Structure formats: C-alpha cells, structure tokens
Amino acid sequence: MITYLIKRILWMFPMLIGISLISFFIMHLAPGDVTSTEASFNPKASEESRQKLREIYNLDKPVIVQYGLWIKRISQLDFGNSFASHQRPVLWQSKDKNGNITKGLIQEALPITLLINLLGITVIFSISIILGTLSAVKQNSWVDKSITLFVFIGFAIPGFWLALLLMYWTGVSNQWLPISGLHSLNYQNLSLFGQFTDLMKHLFLPVFVSSLSGLAGISLYVRNGMLEILNQDFITTARAKGLNEKKIVFVHALKNAILPLITIIGLSIPGLIGGSVISESIFAIPGMGKLFYDSVLMRDFPVIMGILTIGSVLTLIGNLIADLGYAWADPRIRKGITK
Amino acid sequence: MKKFIGNSLALAGLIIITIVLLAAVLAPFIAPYDPNFIDIESILIAPSYNHIMGTDGLGRDVFSRMLYGAQISLLVGFVAVGISTGIGIILGSIAGFYRGWVDSFIMRIVDVVLSIPSFFLILAVIAFLTPSIWNIMIVIGLTSWMGVTRLVRAEFLSLRGREYVMASEAMGSSDIKIILLHLLPNSMTPIIVSSVLGIASAVLVESGLSFLGLGVQAPTASWGNILTDGKEYIQFAWWLSLFPGLAILLTVLGYNLLGEGLRDILDPKNK
Secondary structure: OHHHHHHHHHHHHHHHHHHHHHHHHHHHHOOOOHHHHHHHHOOOOOHHHHHHHHHHOOOOOOHHHHHHHHHHHHOOOOOOEOOOOOOOEOOOOEEOOOOOEEOOHHHHHHHHHHHHHHHHHHHHHHHHHHHHHHHHHOOOOHHHHHHHHHHHHHHHOOHHHHHHHHHHHHHHHOOOOOOOOOOOOOHHHOOHHHHHHHHHHHHHHHHHHHHHHHHHHHHHHHHHHHHHHHOOHHHHHHHHOOOOHHHHHHHHHHHHHHHHHHHHHHHOHHHHHHHHHHHHHHOOOOOHHHHHHHHHHHOOHHHHHHHHHHHHHHHHHHHHHHHHHHHHHOHHHHOOOOO | OHHHHHHHHHHHHHHHHHHHHHHHHHHHHHOOOOOOOOOHHHOOOOOOOOOOOOEOOOOOEHHHHHHHHHHHHHHHHHHHHHHHHHHHHHHHHHHHHHOHHHHHHHHHHHHHHHHOOHHHHHHHHHHHOOOOHHHHHHHHHHOOOHHHHHHHHHHHHHHHOOHHHHHHHHOOOOHHHHHHHHHHHHOHHHHHHHHHHHHHHHHHHHHHHHHOOOOOOOOOOOHHHHHHHHHHOOOOOHHHHHHHHHHHHHHHHHHHHHHHHHHHHHOHHHO
C-alpha cells in the first residue's frame, strides 16, 4: 500500500511536465500575442513600445527559452503576474513596498470553484445512487422508464440553455432566486446564518446546472452496475437464505455497485472544472472558469498558463484521491490480496 | 425484449438525425427568407404565420437561421469526429499492435491530455486562433481522440491472441495487412458507437463555444449564437431562446439514442 502510494505520487511529476509542455506550446504556436491585444486597446502604442513590452515579458525570446524560464519560475511556485488586470499576481498574494497586500487571481477564484464542484459532486453522488438503485430494483417499471428518460435528457440538454431558462424562470419572472454573482448587496450586514443562506441561494442554480449531466451519467452507471450485481451468485445465495430483500439491495448489492463510482467521480473532475467556464460566465460567478474565460479574451498568457496548470494539478490530485479511496474502500485491495 | 427496446431507441435517434440532416441539406430550398437578411421593419416579431419561429433583434427570420444552423451543427459534428476517430484509430492501432514502449508512450500521452480539463484546452486554443468554423472543428477533433485511442488499443490487445490473427501472422502477412484486414474490422462496433456518441458531444461543445462568442461568428447562423442573441432579449422574446435550445437538445438526444441503440443492435451477445 505504501509503495503504491509513493509510486502514485512520484508519477505525478512527469505527468505535470507533460501537461505544462502541451499547454505551453499550444499557446505559443498560435498567432498573435499579448502586445497585439493591448495595442488594439491603445491605438497610439507605437511599434517601439510594443517591442519593449515583448522584451519585458520575454516574448522576444525563442519559445523554448520562454518555456525554460517559465518552468524555472513555476518550480518556485512563482506563476508571475497578470498581463492584463493591473499586474496582479497570478497565484498567490504579494506585498508591495508600502506593505499593501494584493491578492492573487487564482487565490481568490479557486475556493469558489472548489466549493461549487464539491457541492456538485455531493449532489451527484447522493442523488444518482438513489435514482440508479430505484431504477434497477424496479427494472422496466414506469419509474425505471422515467429515470431513463431523465438520464437521456440530462445528457443532451445544453447546460447554458438550461441556465438561461432557469435564470429567467426563477430569477426574472418569479424572483425566487438571485441570478448572478455570489453575494447580495447587503451581504456584509447579514448575520452569519444570513450570509450562509445568501451564499447558498446564489449557488443553487450554478450547482444544479453544472451537476445535471454528471447526475444523469452516474445514475445510469449505478443502474447498470446494480442490475449486473443483482444477477450474481452471492445475491441469489442471500435470497435463498431468506434474507430480507431490502437488506440484500441496500447492504450487499449497493456496496459493490458504489465502489467503482469512486473512480468515475475522480475521472469526471476535469469535466466539472472545464464546465465551470460556461456556468460561471452565465451566472457571473468570479471563479476559475470565469477568470479563464476573461483571460482567454485578453490573451493573458501567465493567467491562462497558471489556470491550465492548477486545473491539471487538481485533476491529478482528484485522481490520486479517487485511486486511494478505491484502494481503501475495497478490502481485497486494502489487505493486499489483489493489486 | 431488450433487443427490441434497443431497436426502437435507435429508430427514434435515426428519425431525429434524418430530420436534422434534411433540414440542413434542404435549407436553401425550404428557408422562407435569406437567413442574414436584416429587416429593420420587423424586429422581434413573435412566431406567426409569416415567421413561424419569429424574428430576432435585427429582424432576421429565426426559422431560416435555424435551418442554416443545422448545417453548421452537422458539419462540426462529422468533421470533428472524423478527425478524432482518425487519430484515435491510428494511435490506438499502433499502441495495441506493437505494444511495448510504443504502447506505454502513447498511453502516457493519452493520460496527460486527459488530465487537462478539455474545455479549458479547447477554449485556450480557439481564443488564440481566429474563431472560425474550421478552427473549431479541428480543435474539437484534436482534443477528443483519447477515448477512441484507448478503445481501439483495448480491442487490439484482446484480438491479438486470437487464432485467425496468429494464423495470418504465421503466413507472413504484413503488419498493415493484419491491422486493416483482421484487427480493425473486428473492432468496428465500439468505434462506430463511440463515434456517434462523439458527434453528440461535439455538437454540444460547438454550441457552447458559439454561445460564449468564441465559436461560429456572426453573421453566420449557428444554434449557439442564435441563443446568445436570445440571452439579450430573454425578457421580451422567448422564441429566440426556446427554438435553438430545443434544436440542440433534440439533435444531441438523437445521436445519443442512435449510439446506445447501435450498441445493443451490433452487440453479438444480444442476438
């Protein structure tokens, strides 16, 4: 188990280098750089001043040298400063000469996206287990059929369209829920509980929209897993023994059906993080997705690279946790009987 | 019974896809108006006899734009999946056939690309290229080949040890011949199923990008960018948001149904 853990963690480093290589070169093979965007905001900028900008950011050096410089800085966890938004640090806060602290862009955005995704995963996990189990136990009944219908629609519905409709329905025409941002205007004056409810109200729609397709997929997965397990010999044995059917389903079968979910959820992390671009842009939530979208529009290299890197690290950590969780939850692996 | 359900799923999917296909192909003939014709006199008209899906903020006929949007969505789906399936088949065949370090190398690349949130990757590349329909198709294709690669490799690994493959090898057939004649044809079922499902997700990604303004650019109509307009007018013009969203939903649903149905039909175990 320990050797497995160490191997697994060491493996993350070559993965990281691969990820940084791919993202860095894609970014630089494309035509245009930050100087051209900034210049388009300021038509008076001369060719001379643009050249100067390129030099400051090392954009005049060959790509391979730029990559080297970037890797060197990143190994010291220095992700540099944003090109676009007032030179703010990309990753973590910094202090200037006067002791003023400027917060990092990712430092502010990441907790929000993490919160949304953790809530999303919790929702996906709990609801899909219920739906999948129900569907499997009542196979081919109307319950099963309507859940299957929900699954197909959940897969096919464009998240941004759903977001738009929900925003209109719950926010504009009925005013049940706030439709954008994270906090109400009077957030500062609310009690702690009030702040919590306010935040949850703002997060309800984004979490719902971003978890719907995962919910559909995993419900289907649980259903199929349960059906397979319910046909296995040990379940037949349990039934023959006269065990209570509820106990068979919820204790013996479910345990085995849930196990692979740990891996699946680990694998769905990049999708969730990527999906945050659309939901955060629509609901104006200042998380990683919106930050990424804004940076992409500004061609803000350091921020784009920072988010790609941090996003991939999160994915790797997510997969690691999933693998370890799986190893821990499966007694066959935990006790070293199989790999 | 299961086979029957599978067939009716596939049938439903096939009908939806055929309708979209017809709409796209016949768009120039059945569209009542020029999709880009701006008519200031008839801005934001609700669905009526003259404009069955209403008009948008520039007075363009939404139904005509929807028909032309179908062309975009079909084109993106097929070309993007063509690219990703092509790459996947080539890399997967090499990895599964030669095994050893080539296999490890290719599979590690797959792992690396899979761990970059794909929508971030697509968005980054698209933003650096000029957004155009061709760039979108290429980028979606280039960021979605990993699944097919894994699939083809796994199929090859399991087929490699079969008698007929070994017999062919013993008779001195070339590698290419074994791959093209024996291994690939026997791996077709999962490849077809995953391609059909891949089209569905390519359509979703394209509409998402167009919605964000990074996809198909105005004035070319795409379901995604009709929705972007719809967002502006959602309080006054529900039809601008409803129809394109429904079209995307049904098209994606159609491909998913077809894919799942084909999986059941083509699976010899179900016969």
